[in-house]
Amino acid sequence: MNTPTANPPAFAPVSPDLTDEQWQRIVPLLPEMREHGPRRGRPSIDIRWVVNSVMWVLRARAPWSAMPERYAPYQTAHRYYLRWKNSGVLTDIALALFDTDAILERPSIRPAARP
Helix, strand or coil, X not given: CCCCCCCCCCCCCCCCCCCHHHHHHHHHHCHXXXXXXXXXXXXXXXXXXXXXHHHHHHHHCCCHHHCXXXXXXXXXXXXXXXXXXXXXXXXXXXXXXHCCXXXXXXXXXXXXXXC
């Protein structure tokens, strides 16, 4: 018997990750993709993986901790999100991909308080 579930999915379905064409449009906007010479310290993270992670959260309008496992750790994605948002890079990315920055105007989602 096919009956609708009492609890619909919590988050909206999201579109797929960036296409190669979209990625090529935003690469020049990312400070991390500029050549800075030899790096020291931590190994570099795949910035495309991080961008896809951030875009998933923005499209799904979901909490960072709800990101699927195939994406970057949510703490890492959130750190880049804050860096890019504060520097204006995220606005540039949104405008390059969607011709609007409306995706950045998302309400903050917090877990419901427990009684």
